[in-house]
Amino acid sequence: MEPCVIRASGIGKNVPTAEGRLVILDGIELEINAAESLAIVGASGSGKTTLLGILAGLDLPSAGTVCLAGREITALDEEQRARVRGEHVGFVFQTFQLLASLTALENVMLPAELRGDDDASESALELLRQVGLGERTGHYPRQLSGGEQQRVAIARAFASRPTVLFADEPTGNLDTGTGARIIELLFELNEAFATTLVLVTHDDRLAKRCGRVIELEAGRIRR
Amino acid sequence: MNLRLASRMAWRDWRSGELGLLLAALLVAIGTVTAISLFVDRLHQALLLESANFLAADRYIGGSRPIPDEFRRVARARGLDAADVLSFPSMVFAGDERNQLVAVKAVSEDYPLRGTLITGMEPFARGAPVDDVPAPGEIWIDSRLFPSLGLSLGDTVEVGMASLKVTRVLVKEPDRGGSFFDLGPRLLMNLIDVPATQVVQPGSRIGYRLLLRGPDAELEALREELGVEPDFRWVSIRESSPRIGAALDRAESFLLLGGLLAVLLAGVAVALSAHRYSRRHYDHVGILKTLGAGPAGILYGYLGILGVIGAISVALGLAAGGGLHLLVIEALDSLIPVELPLPSIRPFALGAATGLICALAFAMPPLVHLKNISPMRVIRRDLGAPPVSEWLTYGTAAAGSLTLLIWYSGSLMLTLWTLLGALTVLSVFGALAWLLLRGGRAIGMQAGSFLRLALSGLQRRHRENIAQILIFGLAIMLLLVLVLLRTALIDEWRSALPEDVPNHFLMNVTPDQLAPVNALLDRKTERQGPLYPMIRGRVVAVNDEDAQAIGPRRRRVRGFPRSATSRGRRRCLKTTSWWRGHGGARTTTGHWCPWRMSMRGNWALALATGWHSTSAAGPCRLRSPACAGLNGKASSRTSSSSFPRRH
Numbered sequence: 001m002e003p004c005v006i007r008a009s010g011i012g013k014n015v016p017t018a019e020g021r022l023v024i025l026d027g028i029e030l031e032i033n034a035a036e037s038l039a040i041v042g043a044s045g046s047g048k049t050t051l052l053g054i055l056a057g058l059d060l061p062s063a064g065t066v067c068l069a070g071r072e073i074t075a076l077d078e079e080q081r082a083r084v085r086g087e088h089v090g091f092v093f094q095t096f097q098l099l100a101s102l103t104a105l106e107n108v109m110l111p112a113e114l115r116g117d118d119d120a121s122e123s124a125l126e127l128l129r130q131v132g133l134g135e136r137t138g139h140y141p142r143q144l145s146g147g148e149q150q151r152v153a154i155a156r157a158f159a160s161r162p163t164v165l166f167a168d169e170p171t172g173n174l175d176t177g178t179g180a181r182i183i184e185l186l187f188e189l190n191e192a193f194a195t196t197l198v199l200v201t202h203d204d205r206l207a208k209r210c211g212r213v214i215e216l217e218a219g220r221i222r223r
Numbered sequence: 224m225n226l227r228l229a230s231r232m233a234w235r236d237w238r239s240g241e242l243g244l245l246l247a248a249l250l251v252a253i254g255t256v257t258a259i260s261l262f263v264d265r266l267h268q269a270l271l272l273e274s275a276n277f278l279a280a281d282r283y284i285g286g287s288r289p290i291p292d293e294f295r296r297v298a299r300a301r302g303l304d305a306a307d308v309l310s311f312p313s314m315v316f317a318g319d320e321r322n323q324l325v326a327v328k329a330v331s332e333d334y335p336l337r338g339t340l341i342t343g344m345e346p347f348a349r350g351a352p353v354d355d356v357p358a359p360g361e362i363w364i365d366s367r368l369f370p371s372l373g374l375s376l377g378d379t380v381e382v383g384m385a386s387l388k389v390t391r392v393l394v395k396e397p398d399r400g401g402s403f404f405d406l407g408p409r410l411l412m413n414l415i416d417v418p419a420t421q422v423v424q425p426g427s428r429i430g431y432r433l434l435l436r437g438p439d440a441e442l443e444a445l446r447e448e449l450g451v452e453p454d455f456r457w458v459s460i461r462e463s464s465p466r467i468g469a470a471l472d473r474a475e476s477f478l479l480l481g482g483l484l485a486v487l488l489a490g491v492a493v494a495l496s497a498h499r500y501s502r503r504h505y506d507h508v509g510i511l512k513t514l515g516a517g518p519a520g521i522l523y524g525y526l527g528i529l530g531v532i533g534a535i536s537v538a539l540g541l542a543a544g545g546g547l548h549l550l551v552i553e554a555l556d557s558l559i560p561v562e563l564p565l566p567s568i569r570p571f572a573l574g575a576a577t578g579l580i581c582a583l584a585f586a587m588p589p590l591v592h593l594k595n596i597s598p599m600r601v602i603r604r605d606l607g608a609p610p611v612s613e614w615l616t617y618g619t620a621a622a623g624s625l626t627l628l629i630w631y632s633g634s635l636m637l638t639l640w641t642l643l644g645a646l647t648v649l650s651v652f653g654a655l656a657w658l659l660l661r662g663g664r665a666i667g668m669q670a671g672s673f674l675r676l677a678l679s680g681l682q683r684r685h686r687e688n689i690a691q692i693l694i695f696g697l698a699i700m701l702l703l704v705l706v707l708l709r710t711a712l713i714d715e716w717r718s719a720l721p722e723d724v725p726n727h728f729l730m731n732v733t734p735d736q737l738a739p740v741n742a743l744l745d746r747k748t749e750r751q752g753p754l755y756p757m758i759r760g761r762v763v764a765v766n767d768e769d770a771q772a773i774g775p776r777r778r779r780v781r782g783f784p785r786s787a788t789s790r791g792r793r794r795c796l797k798t799t800s801w802w803r804g805h806g807g808a809r810t811t812t813g814h815w816c817p818w819r820m821s822m823r824g825n826w827a828l829a830l831a832t833g834w835h836s837t838s839a840a841g842p843c844r845l846r847s848p849a850c851a852g853l854n855g856k857a858s859s860r861t862s863s864s865s866f867p868r869r870h
């Protein structure tokens with residue numbers, strides 16, 4: 001595996017608004033190596049989420065290029081970017097984003113099902129056990145607490161054996177204690193799967209656990 | 224996404240109740256259309272069959288000359304079944320002193336092509352269906368001929384020059400018809416014996432019919448090919464019995480309209496639930512996309528779900544429609560006097576196609592739209608969905624409705640009018656809803672905080688709210704139209720008959736019975752008008768114009784009597800004085816005038832007077848002072864009277 005998993009150069013993002021062009025990101029240069037963990041911090045509105053979306057190939061920048069796992073995703077069409085996401089990217093969100101109509105197990109099985117794997121349930125079960133929810137597989141998200149939902153989301157994120165795991169404020173909706181346990185789990189699995197971790201956070205403890213921290217200010221990297 | 228995943232997702236959505244509404248809407252659409260068209264189809268078939276029984280055929284070619292062999296040959300070549308019927312009045316003699324005028328019907332082996340003959344072995348008893356006709360040398364006769372001729376089964380009577388043996392009692396034949404002149408007692412014989420009777424001679428009054436049976440398309444093609452007019456008449460149930468034809472048409476259009484409205488409503492319901500389903504899946508799609516699903520996968524996945532739901536709802540909807548139509552039949556049991564034949568495949572095809580088109584035209588656009596949802600939605604909640612293509616939504620909905628409506632009604636005009644009505648209602652309701660919401664804002668300014676909150680909630684989503692008001696408005700309008708139409712139709716049917724229209728008739732009163740019968744009627748009934756003689760005549764000229772030439776216009780001049788005994792007869796004739804001789808007519812020399820003589824001269828004059836004198840009142844509606852030449856013969860010397868209907 002080549003050392004550099006993500007290489008972003010000259011990333012700019014601006015959107016048209018009623019008051020003219022709003023510059024959200026400007027001249028971002030970033031390289032992230034395999035198995036590295038990176039925290040993106042910054043004030044609210046500094047462009048963290050926007051940057052994460054661009055790095056993960058969910059969104060396209062207005063300028064610049066992004067390479068992810070050896071593919072220049074900024075040059076791909078939506079269909080191809082989706083394929084790259086399916087193969088290399090896992091997500092954990094602040095609001096969990098489980099499908100409400102699916103049980104915990106089915107949520108974890110989803111990435112494999114989308115890939116067309118047949119025996120999705122075995123490894124999904126194993127993952128649920130790893131996050132400590134082996135007994136709750138048949139429960140729906142609404143029957144689970146916030147922390148439990150986030151654990152299911154983490155299991156789902158690792159279910160696709162991603163190269164990079166992106167997390168946008170994974171503890172933002174949880175109390176301190178639960179958040180701490182989620183952080184433990186995240187890093188544990190990250191280690192076990194040798195995944196590259198990119199996370200956005202306001203949480204200092206979480207940021208400190210990461211190998212590297214960058215701070216955004218008004219769309220630019222401060223350090 | 225493959226079909227297996229799609230069905231798995233469909234199952235999960237169904238489990239969580241999200242697909243229920245869509246499925247229900249599709250089910251209602253398919254079920255209603257299937258039920259209505261099943262019912263219409265079976266009723267239609269039954270009525271056609273019933274009316275075919277009435278003709279003893281699907282169509283017939285009739286005329287007063289022998290049917291050319293050419294007709295038979297061409298009909299056979301088209302694979303149509305044909306049978307010959309000859310009818311004529313004749314005297315029959317039993318022994319030396321007994322005789323009676325009868326209506327003879329001579330038929331070929333295949334008669335009747337529709338309906339059945341009912342015969343018995345004993346006069347005035349119930350008979351049983353038979354599927355043959357009198358063998359050569361044999362006849363079957365009406366019950367009342369037995370006493371009047373003093374006959375019993377096995378006796379021989381003379382018809383013209385032939386001696387024929389009475390072997391059965393004729394109880395009923397399908398095409399007995401309501402014509403007054405067929406009401407003489409019936410004698411049924413084999414066509415083969417006709418030459419022996421020597422009745423068929425130049426000048427004798429004989430009706431020839433070639434009965435036909437076969438598929439509609441072939442029959443119509445035959446009609447085109449032969450061009451039987453003007454020497455012969457081509458008769459289907461609509462020509463032979465305009466009342467039944469018209470009732471059939473009305474009943475059909477009513478049910479059809481009901482079906483149309485059901486289709487529109489169902490389409491609206493499907494569109495609504497699909498939109499709701501789609502809105503609830505924006506987040507789903509966002510998540511699926513972050514997990515690696517591309518737009519194509521999303522598209523196929525949701526189309527797959529729609530396909531699965533469509534297939535299930537078609538299967539269930541057809542079954543439900545079948546059940547529902549049985550309930551309808553059960554409920555209307557007392558109103559449907561006929562045995563309904565098995566349905567054709569068409570209602571089921573129609574139901575399935577309705578489901579398909581509803582799914583494609585109404586449910587697909589919002590689901591197709593799902594593929595455009597951005598995966599960024601998952602991390603940026605403020606990111607709304609890109610707007611649904613209105614062109615796609617309304618375009619397909621309009622195209623879908625149009626296809627369904629046209630196919631269903633088979634009539635472009637009816638479809639366009641229905642759509643126009645729906646559009647008008649939509650714009651009126653739209654304007655009203657808009658005003659209401661705007662007015663609400665003004666009121667909200669002064670209202671209490673709770674009401675203001677509610678009103679501002681309404682306004683914030685005003686587009687959606689207006690749409691909902693519109694849809695409910697449309698639905699209510701459609702239902703109202705249906706109710707209104709139903710009432711109007713029934714009223715129209717009722718009012719088609721005048722208040723005191725007679726529903727009982729007394730016939731075959733002989734001249735010497737006139738006085739006592741008149742006295743009896745005056746005492747016991749509220750009858751209107753005197754007894755009048757029954758004659759049969761043909762209009763040969765109107766205002767010196769040849770009646771043949773105005774023939775094609777006959778339908779337009781409503782009430783124009785084709786023969787003196789047709790519609791409007793009672794009023795036409797009752798004020799005239801030309802039968803003062805009480806059922807007979809005396810010539811100027813005072814002689815009894817036998818009906819067989821030509822009736823130009825006095826007769827024509829008298830009839831003309833009669834029509835002229837009542838034309839102002841309308842029933843005959845001969846617009847100019849009419850002079851009609853009459854040329855005809857009476858078939859029996861009888862009079863008749865009619866009684867008003869009692870309510």
Ligand SMILES: Nc1ncnc2c1ncn2[C@@H]1O[C@H](COP(=O)(O)OP(=O)(O)OP(=O)(O)O)[C@@H](O)[C@H]1O
Nearest residue numbers: 015017022024042043044045046047048049050051
């Ligand atoms: N599509 C868009 N249209 C308009 N403004 C946008 C768009 N995307 C982002 N922005 C704006 O760009 C700025 C950065 O947004 P972003 O969500 O990246 O901030 P953030 O650093 O994640 O903030 P927070 O810590 O509150 O999550 C915000 O002011 C946001 O309103």
Ligand SMILES: [Mg+2]
Nearest residue numbers: 048049050168
């Ligand atoms: Mg953010």
